Amino acid sequence: MHYTCFSCGGQYPLTDRRFRCDCGGFLTVESSEFFTPEALSERDFSIWRYREAFGLPEEAEPVSLGEGRTPLVRREIAGQDVAFKLDYLQPSGSFKDRGASVLMTLVKFIGVERIVEDSSGNAGAAMAAYAAAAGIGCTIFSPDYTPDGKLVQIRLYGAQVEKVPGTRQDTNDAAIRAAATAFYASHLWNPFFGQGLATAAYEIWEQMGGRVPPAVLVPVGSGGYLEGLAIGFRALVRAGYAAALPRLIGVQAHNCAPLHLAWERGLADYAAIEPQPTVAEGIAVQRPPRAAAVLAAVRGSGGRTVGVSEEEILDATKALFGLGLFAEPTSASVLAGWRKLPPAERDGAVMILTGSGLKQTKRLGELFA
Numbered sequence: 001m002h003y004t005c006f007s008c009g010g011q012y013p014l015t016d017r018r019f020r021c022d023c024g025g026f027l028t029v030e031s032s033e034f035f036t037p038e039a040l041s042e043r044d045f046s047i048w049r050y051r052e053a054f055g056l057p058e059e060a061e062p063v064s065l066g067e068g069r070t071p072l073v074r075r076e077i078a079g080q081d082v083a084f085k086l087d088y089l090q091p092s093g094s095f096k097d098r099g100a101s102v103l104m105t106l107v108k109f110i111g112v113e114r115i116v117e118d119s120s121g122n123a124g125a126a127m128a129a130y131a132a133a134a135g136i137g138c139t140i141f142s143p144d145y146t147p148d149g150k151l152v153q154i155r156l157y158g159a160q161v162e163k164v165p166g167t168r169q170d171t172n173d174a175a176i177r178a179a180a181t182a183f184y185a186s187h188l189w190n191p192f193f194g195q196g197l198a199t200a201a202y203e204i205w206e207q208m209g210g211r212v213p214p215a216v217l218v219p220v221g222s223g224g225y226l227e228g229l230a231i232g233f234r235a236l237v238r239a240g241y242a243a244a245l246p247r248l249i250g251v252q253a254h255n256c257a258p259l260h261l262a263w264e265r266g267l268a269d270y271a272a273i274e275p276q277p278t279v280a281e282g283i284a285v286q287r288p289p290r291a292a293a294v295l296a297a298v299r300g301s302g303g304r305t306v307g308v309s310e311e312e313i314l315d316a317t318k319a320l321f322g323l324g325l326f327a328e329p330t331s332a333s334v335l336a337g338w339r340k341l342p343p344a345e346r347d348g349a350v351m352i353l354t355g356s357g358l359k360q361t362k363r364l365g366e367l368f369a
């Protein structure tokens, strides 16, 4: 098992403490094995029921907090059947636990003692939680303008927080510099994070009785989750467990939409943009490193991207609260995006609700006062 560069095809062993190729390209991994449906009935209710698909060495001991197996809730909206995947019901409160569990398992297996990561949001919280579970040191770099409230969860898990003056890019550069002495376990760069995210596809397939829906909507920041879903659904088709891929529909806020613009313009990589603030802060990623793979995944599934306004996001957030679904505004962008699809494309869609509103009740109280 090894890493393969998406750009030049260069290969590296999994024991290498690198986060990208020498050429600057991002890395991918593939598993030569897959689970069988028969084996699943005897397995534990976590993402680890699918472990053959991860491409991890067999001896690697899972770092798990019971992540995954989130509910799929069916509802009728405007006369259409849809389903919500409540992926905010995870140990640290977002879907990122799927990725953190698999990536931290690799980190522990190769003997890393301290990781660095740059995220003040849900990815930072997930990595800090799984570092705590693994007994591995964790330093999270965040821009110094990050409100302290957002760092509480990360700190309480025991991670060290380093505030970096300047832009988000300066924070990213600081994490990469720190990678000289610690492992940069990046949710944006490391492909094992995506292997973990792919488990949502396997779950949806199982929860729908061995079928896949016509469309899956997911909020897109870096696009890592969309890429992970594509990996999962492709593997199901390759194994003969599903007939075709669902259309993968990525939703971005107009205020920060480098991938949506790239899709509209037919670009192979992200579009250059000047980002504006958005209530969907979890998808405000100006330069998504794996953009080429994300756009290829959207196109390869016959899917599309959708751009949504701040008002449409807030409206959708409120509508979810009205259904008893307490997701954060970033997550609600999928419902805003679904509402903008041509009616014929709405029926049967699965919308993934990615993060919990419980992390920001104070802010939500102000937004919807």
Ligand SMILES: *Cc1c(COP(=O)(O)O)cnc(C)c1O
Residues within 6 Å of the ligand: 094, 096, 121, 122, 123, 219, 220, 221, 222, 223, 224, 225, 226, 282, 283, 285, 328, 330, 331, 354, 355, 356
């Ligand atoms: C990180 C995050 C996203 C975006 O995921 P990407 O993999 O970066 O596209 C969406 N919603 C929530 C709640 C998140 O935390």
Ligand SMILES: [Zn+2]
Residues within 6 Å of the ligand: 005, 006, 007, 008, 009, 010, 021, 022, 023, 024, 025
């Ligand atoms: Zn390369």
